[in-house]
Structure formats: C-alpha cells, structure tokens
Amino acid sequence: MVEPLNIALAGLGTVGTGVVRLIETNAELIARRARRPIRIAAVSARDRTKDRGVDLSRYDWEDDPAALAARSDVDVVVEMVGGSDGPALALARGAIGKGKGLVTANKAMIAHHGLELASAAEKAGVALKFEAAVAGGIPVIKGLSEGAAANAIERVYGILNGTCNYILSTMEDTGRDFGDVLAEAQRMGYAEADPTFDVEGIDAAHKLSILAAIAFGSRLRFDAVETTGISRVKAADIEQARSLGYVIRLLGMSEIDRTDGTARLFQRVHPHLVPFDHPLAHVDGATNAVVAEGNFMGRLLFQGAGAGDGPTASAVVADIIDIARGEKGAAFSMPEGELEAMEPAETGHRRSRSYIRFAVPDRPGVLAEITAAMRDAGVSIASMIQKGEDAQTGEVILAMVTHEGPESAVTEALRILDGSQSLAVRPLVMQIIEG
C-alpha cells in the first residue's frame, strides 16, 4: 500500500465537520482518485466537549491549533477556523514555516495575507491552496488558473455571495423589502446574526480580489475594491428593473482598464442590473456563478453552490487530493514575484449605462431640478419611470436609465443635486451589464 497523505484539521464548524464527513464517506473513491488514502491525523477546535455530529474519537485532539503545524505526522494542515488574522493566520504561517502544505477555506485571510503566504509557501516548497475560499463548491480557482491558463483574461465577474443573492432573489419573488427578507433569512439560518460582511459586500470583495489576481496575473489588491452592499436596494428598484427587462444582482466585477495606456486594476462590488438574457439573470437563491472572458476561450461560466458544509468540503478535499497527487502549483497560478503590480483604475472614465433611482417628495419642480442637473452634467437619459406615491413615506420613486456615457457624469449630476430639498433619500446608482 502506498503511503497515505496525513492531514490535520483546524476548525470543526460548518466546513470542518463537512470535511470529516466527506473524507469518511468517500474514502475509497478518494484513495482511487488521489492514488493514496487521505488520513486525518489530528483535529483542533476551541471546545473539545461540543457534540459536532461526527465521531472524532479516532483522531488525535489538539487544544491549540498551532500545535497541528508542529506535529511530525502531518503533511498538510487544513485551516477552517476563519478570520483574516488571529489564530488562522498564526496557524497558516506556522504550518508553512514547518514545511507543511496548507489548504484553507478562508477568503478573508487570503484577501489580506495571500501574497505573503504564497511567497512563504514558494520558499518552503510547499503547496498553498484555497479553492474553497471563492464560490464554495465551484472549482473556479482551478478553472481560471489551470483550465483557462492559456488565455489573457481581461474581465472576471460574478455572483459571489449566496446570502445577498438569496435576499435579492427572494425580494424579487415576493415583492418584500430588504429588511424583512434579511430578518427572515437570519431566522432560517441563511444569514449570519451579524450580516455586515455579507450584505455590505465585504465577503464578495474578498473573493473578487482573489479571483482578479488569478485571472489577470496581477498582485492581489483587496484594499482597492470599491464596495457597496445591497442594503439600499428597495423592492421598488426590483420592480422598476423588471419592467425595464432586468434583474438586480450583487456582482463582483473586475477588469483590466487600459484607458490611459497602462494596465490598471478595476475592482468593484456593487448591485447591478442584469438583462434577462444574460446567464447570471437566472442564478437564483444561494447559488454562486463566475464569468471569465478570455482572448481565445471567449466567455466561460461556472455555476454552483457557493457555500454550505458539503460544497465547501468538496472544494477543500479537491485541494487535498491535488496535493496527494503531487501537484505543487503556484498559489496564484504563477510565482508570487511574477504577479504584475497594477495601480487601481480610476472609475470616472468608465463608460456604462446606469440606473439611477431617486426617492423624491411629491411636489412641483422636483423633476425639473433633477433633469436640469442631468443635462448640466452631460448625462443623457434613455428612459424614465415614475411610480406613484409610497403610502408610508409619501415619497415618489423616480427611476431612470441613462444612455452609455462616462460614470463621472452621473457622479457629477448627483454632486450638483447634493443637499437639494428635492431628494428625500440619497439616490441609488447601479450599473447595467450588457448581455
């Protein structure tokens, strides 16, 4: 019998217990595919006494996850603790420092410290892998770094947060408002008690920054992702968008911007209008999907379960199998030192069609003031819908779609209107992606 690959699991929550269950359930199949068995040598979490629904008695227990890295009977450490710093980062550094491979599901840690860890892993000659960190069970890291490796990719975007997509598609199906659907999602366990990371787009931004680095071969710049969440999207926006032929989705969108002659990195998480005939318009519920456009392959789409114990464990164990097979590829598809440093793009000169929604008091002159500001800023309006007064707030919803033009013009129009009595609420701008 060939030598097993010995692994240690840190973190036994949703993902960690999923990994234990998967490795036990599919042990025989994994050994055939990995060409050697995967053996769990030791596990660690905070509370040894907690019932986790899996039998851990046959694995060694360590109270301190850092101790896993020091064990001589461990080849690969699997980090499923979470958090960008703290014990997860200490463990990751420790494991690589001791010459162990590292597999992690931790997007926050990779978004903040991925380059440092990749460089350390290269120096130590060990694998660093994080398929589960982006889009859960979808093998998109592998798809881009290996499957699409022959392509210059200039654009990668997608639905990267299942909680937001669940909320938006439920709002769409039921006509209910954001706060209402969020509260229900929390009761049902689809959203965290503190939903900030999800609904404010930070989780999607972590994932987008990782995807962009891999797709473009650029240095990871989480700090440069412009991030807006979905908390300001109203049921009325969804209704207006639908009547114009769109659905609303929170997209992470990243492109190489070459408008000023050098390659700059554009990264934005923002709710977008997606036309009905675009594949992302049909991605509902907690599903994730990623689109990448390459100069030879054209448009490629990956879609599947973005979170949950089973799908996330599937991605974690795929990484472990790769390591068992002897794969030692660079974490970001090329050596860390070869990733290109790109400055963030100026978004002002980007051209797009935009949706702008105003909530305005129902009195004369408001429409004239808004349209004058648009004219003065050079924004050309393609269509406009005004919806009758809201019974509760007395506001009128005014939604317009612009012709294609520089985003800076829209910003300028809103600057002109800033502080105006005509605006009951700060306007909401969403970009429209083309089919």
Next chain:
Amino acid sequence: MVEPLNIALAGLGTVGTGVVRLIETNAELIARRARRPIRIAAVSARDRTKDRGVDLSRYDWEDDPAALAARSDVDVVVEMVGGSDGPALALARGAIGKGKGLVTANKAMIAHHGLELASAAEKAGVALKFEAAVAGGIPVIKGLSEGAAANAIERVYGILNGTCNYILSTMEDTGRDFGDVLAEAQRMGYAEADPTFDVEGIDAAHKLSILAAIAFGSRLRFDAVETTGISRVKAADIEQARSLGYVIRLLGMSEIDRTDGTARLFQRVHPHLVPFDHPLAHVDGATNAVVAEGNFMGRLLFQGAGAGDGPTASAVVADIIDIARGEKGAAFSMPEGELEAMEPAETGHRRSRSYIRFAVPDRPGVLAEITAAMRDAGVSIASMIQKGEDAQTGEVILAMVTHEGPESAVTEALRILDGSQSLAVRPLVMQIIEG
C-alpha cells in the same frame, strides 16, 4: 532560462491553426503560467502549400505526421487531425510508444480507443490529455476529474453539440423547421456539409461516453450509448413544448443506475424537454454546457463555447501547460486498471415523465385508439394538446405529456400502436428533465 517544452503539431485545420495563433499571441503569458516557454518544434498536415493564415516558415515541416513522434526534439505531440482511427490513431500510438506526451482534441478517437491509449500512456509514464475533446473551450474534463474529485458523481449531463443547439434554438426563435435551419447553418458554416455526426447525436455520444468514464470512474463504453438525433424534431414540437413551459435541447444524459442492486451505466443522447427554470433552458446558440451532480458539491454547471478555433485551442494549450508544469495525472482521473467495468443499464425500468408527439390523420377514432393503447400499457396522461391540421400534410399534431412512470410503459404503448392506420408518422418520444 529554464528549458522550453517542445511540442509538435499534427493537423493544421481549424484547431491546429488556432493553437499556432494562441501560442504565438499569448507566448509571454503562457511562459509565466507554465513556468517555461512552449516551443513549437515541428508541424504536419496533408498539404504543405496551403495558405493557412498563419506563418509556419519558422517551424520544421513533416509530410508524414507519424514522423513527429520519432523526433528527438519533441516532448509532446498534439494530435489535431481527427478521425477515430487512421493517421490520428497511428500517431497517438506512435507518440506514446516513443515516450512522448500526447494531447488530442479528438473525441472520436478517445471514445473508441481512449482506454487502450490511457493504459499505454501509464505504462510509458507519459501524459495523455484531451480537454478539447469534450465541450471545446470549457475545462470540464479538469473540472470533473480534479475540481469535483472528492465527490461520488451519480449523474452527468449536458448540451454537448453546438451545431444541434444552434439549430434547435434557431428553430425556437424563428418557428422554422429543421431542414430549413440546417440548410442555412450549412451555408453559414455552422454545420458540416455532411452533418450526420452532429445532427444524429454521434458527436455528442462520443463526448458523453468520455464524460461518464471520468465522472463515474467507470470503463468507457461508447458502444453502449443510446443515440437519437434531432432530425425528427418539428417546429410544432418546439411550439407545443413552449406552451407547456419547456424548451427542447439535445442532451447527453448519463447516470449510474442502481435499480437492480448493481451499478449499471446509463448513457443516452436524445432530445429532451427542459423546463424554463432549469439553467440549460437558457443555453442558446452554439454554446455548450455540462451539469454534474456530486454527493457533496451538489449541482455544478460549466458553460461556454463548445467549438471553434479559439475556444478549442484554449483547451488544447491548457493541457500543454499542465504537462509543462509537470502534471502527469491519469487520463481518466484514476489509473485505467481501476476504472470499474459497468454493464449498460436497462432503460425500461427508468421512470420519467415523457412527451409523446403523434402526427395523425384528421379522422374519427384516432384519439380513441391512441388513448386506449396508453391505458392498456399503463401510461397515465397528464396533459394533451391537439394542434389543428397542417396545411401541407393534412396531419394533426397531437402532443401529450405523461405522469411519471416507467419508460417501458411508453414503449409498450407505441408497440401496441405500431402499424396502426392512425399514425401518419412514427411518434416521437422525448424525456422531460426536472428543474
């Protein structure tokens, strides 16, 4: 500078010239991702004098592709000649026999001789890779054999032939009939002069048999794919399906069937009814898409360009980059000797909802005869649409959807009706897949 990977290209048609163009255009990027340059050492095709739109003067030319395998300056042979046997197979055997890696886009050859070649490649210790053979630019071989490696997959299906999907979605958009759209597709170069392989489902069957082997870890059984093409689908079927909430797609469908206690291999290429809310219902034009269902990852979808010079070259060069990186994985995700021999499944005991379309003469008693046959065979009818007489043929189109039940009952009903005066044309049965 590290040593380049030296490759030889056999076949310089659509795919071969695409590969030359890709390797030249993205050379610098490929070297960063592969961590060494890819160098074309020699090329071969039939006609040396043909203008192929790419400059081949800097590459050695061989009149006989078999000579590529014998060159000492070649590490990997890339077979893009085509055909299940003949020069392609001779070259593949020759290259592996001489200890070269083999990359091929040839689904016919892999469907017929993939196991033999995989076994030879293992013995020789060389890589055999064929990402481009299935679904063109979509990295679905890698997605299943590596990305989904941790899962027991019990079902894999998809849209595997772009020509058929183009024809069906054009029929859908325009209301025109099969022959008409096919003729136009041929004029426009979307379909071959001899379209048999595409429209009769043979090309899709090649791909399905390869996917099934990889997904299930089963021995490849192209001979056991039940294959029906799209030539009998009428515009009226598309219209009826739409009114029932479905589109028609040619699907390759493969499952492990455990109804009699042992794992049996079910493989079928057939036009199916796909409900509007299924992701495959939105795959239009020449696009391909593959769905795989795993016991931990859930449902995963890959979608993209299934053919054409750029996408296919993207997949060929991804394989070459993998080899350059030192990857030497088993061709079918596990050693050839470990693939499980599965007998073909009996399709009779499969349960599904079916669409059955009759074209019948417009006279009394016909409906009674058909419904009696259904009753006698135990087929339960869920809904039925009758469409007025066809002006040209005088036929009435009668479409019914059954409740879920054994497919054998539908077969039996049609057997009872066989030879009946009530049938102007042999009825067309299509399975309905669930959302």
